[in-house]
Amino acid sequence: xxxxxxxxxxxxxxxxxxxxxxxxxxxxxxxxxxxxxxxxxxxxxxxxxxxxxxxxxxxxxxxxxxxxxxxxxxxxxxxxxxxxxxxxxxxxxxxxxxxxxxxxxxxxxxxxxxxxxxxxxxxxxxxxxxxxxxxxxxxxxxxxxxxxxxxxxxxxxxxxxxxxxxxxxxxxxxxxxxxxxxxxxxxxxxxxxxxxxxxxxxxxxxxxxxxxxxxxxxxxxxxxxxxxxxxxxxxxxxxxxxxxxxxxxxxxxxxxxxxxxxxxxxxxxxxxxxxxxxxxxxxxxxxxxxxxxxxxxxxxxxxxxxxxxxxxxxxxxxxxxxxxxxxxxxxxxxxxxxxxxxx
Numbered sequence: 001x002x003x004x005x006x007x008x009x010x011x012x013x014x015x016x017x018x019x020x021x022x023x024x025x026x027x028x029x030x031x032x033x034x035x036x037x038x039x040x041x042x043x044x045x046x047x048x049x050x051x052x053x054x055x056x057x058x059x060x061x062x063x064x065x066x067x068x069x070x071x072x073x074x075x076x077x078x079x080x081x082x083x084x085x086x087x088x089x090x091x092x093x094x095x096x097x098x099x100x101x102x103x104x105x106x107x108x109x110x111x112x113x114x115x116x117x118x119x120x121x122x123x124x125x126x127x128x129x130x131x132x133x134x135x136x137x138x139x140x141x142x143x144x145x146x147x148x149x150x151x152x153x154x155x156x157x158x159x160x161x162x163x164x165x166x167x168x169x170x171x172x173x174x175x176x177x178x179x180x181x182x183x184x185x186x187x188x189x190x191x192x193x194x195x196x197x198x199x200x201x202x203x204x205x206x207x208x209x210x211x212x213x214x215x216x217x218x219x220x221x222x223x224x225x226x227x228x229x230x231x232x233x234x235x236x237x238x239x240x241x242x243x244x245x246x247x248x249x250x251x252x253x254x255x256x257x258x259x260x261x262x263x264x265x266x267x268x269x270x271x272x273x274x275x276x277x278x279x280x281x282x283x284x285x286x287x288x289x290x291x292x293x294x295x296x297x298x299x300x301x302x303x304x305x306x307x308x309x310x311x312x313x314x315x316x317x318x319x320x321x322x323x324x325x326x327x328x329x330x331x332x333x334x335x336x337x338x339x340x341x342x343x
Contacts, residue, residue: 016041020179023048023168025156025195028056029073030184032138033086035146040088046176047146048168050155050312054143056186057313060135064221064303065256067249068133071219071305075101076127087141094140097130099251103231109290110236130252151176155312159183160198188214188315216272216308217316220261220283221248224298227257228291235286239265245287257298259287264316272308279304 022038024031027049035047057072076082080098102125107116129137143150154170159181161167166181185195190209231250235243242265248258261283263271271279280302287295307313 014041016043018043018180021045021177023166023176023178023181024184025159025168025181026050026056026184026186027054027150027152028184028186029058029134029138031056031182032142032146034182034184035149036142039145039149045149046178047150048154048156048170048176049150049152050170050185052152054150054152055135055138057307057317058134058138059305060133061303064301065223065249065254065258067131067252067254067256068129068136069221069248069258069303070129070133070135071221071303072307073134074128076129078127080127083137092141096132096137099128099130101126101128101250103246103250105230105232107230107233108236109233114233114290116230128250156185156195158196158198162198186214186313186315187212187318189312192314212318214315214318215242215265216268217264218261218268218272218279218307219263219305220271220279220302221305222259222261222283222287222295222302223300224257224259224295225300226298228294228298229259229287233290237265237267239267242267268308268316272306276304276306279306 021044022034024034024038024045024047027035027047031047031049032054035045038045055072059071059073061069061071076098080096083096105116107114132140154172154174154176156168156176157171158169159166160169161181164179166178168176168178168181170176183190183195187209189195191212191214193206227247229245229247232244232246234241235245237243243261243263245259245261248260249256271282274282284295284299308315
């Protein structure tokens with residue numbers, strides 16, 4: 001696929017009727033995109049992150065495989081031109097090569113038998129980065145223009161919006177002051193009420209956060225000497241498609257053979273509640289059962305990313321009912337209406 005940036009055109013300019021400063025809490029993808037948009041339209045901001053780096057569930061490693069590996073967010077569930085729209089800059093330079101993700105060998109494991117199928121995915125299409133990652137996308141195209149206004153290692157635990165300005169204070173005692181505030185911390189943390197608000201949030205707003213389903217989530221990456229597994233294999237559980245093994249090197253043009261486990265649902269607690277050593281033993285036992293001992297015979301090394309154990313994440317992502325505005329958005333819209341009216 002040719003460079004996606006060749007057609008990147010800036011949208012019609014918005015009329016901005018705001019001249020104050022905005023505090024953005026959380027430097028995950030949502031927080032970074034908010035900051036990037038403010039930067040494009042000349043709005044002052046501070047992007048405040050609890051952890052030591054940006055990204056949130058956007059995370060990569062460069063040392064495990066012979067290609068950059070997404071440890072968190074991995075797929076693009078939309079047309080790749082969405083990336084152009086995110087960058088929104090006709091002067092952006094670079095090449096983003098995408099893979100059309102259409103598995104060619106598909107299987108299902110029911111706990112005792114591995115069956116191969118040849119239907120069901122002919123109309124299935126998503127996209128993945130070929131030689132880069134989601135983390136690289138943000139690092140290359142979004143972060144450079146906002147880096148000077150990013151602050152790390154400042155977990156915000158109190159927000160006071162009782163007066164004309166908004167004051168956010170971290171657990172370190174650092175105080176940040178702005179005219180408006182945007183909160184993009186993970187929904188799991190909002191459910192736990194890790195941030196204290198003055199005045200308190202309306203009970204209906206907190207109820208909406210509490211209603212959001214943020215199940216446990218884990219990814220396990222295993223390198224093998226050979227590819228003995230299909231491109232994708234679902235595992236029968238009580239929740240459809242919550243546990244999937246897939247070829248992590250699919251169409252990457254790589255020499256390494258990588259099998260990835262993606263497990264997101266309440267069922268995933270059978271792994272997320274274990275130590276990394278126990279996770280590895282459990283997964284390898286299942287793979288040996290599925291593939292007649294070939295996992296142990298061909299094992300090289302592994303990496304475990306337990307998102308439920310990340311202190312500023314604590315889970316996977318939010319789910320909502322089909323056909324409705326996601327509860328997370330509803331709750332955040334309420335926060336925006338209460339705290340950050342931008343005119």
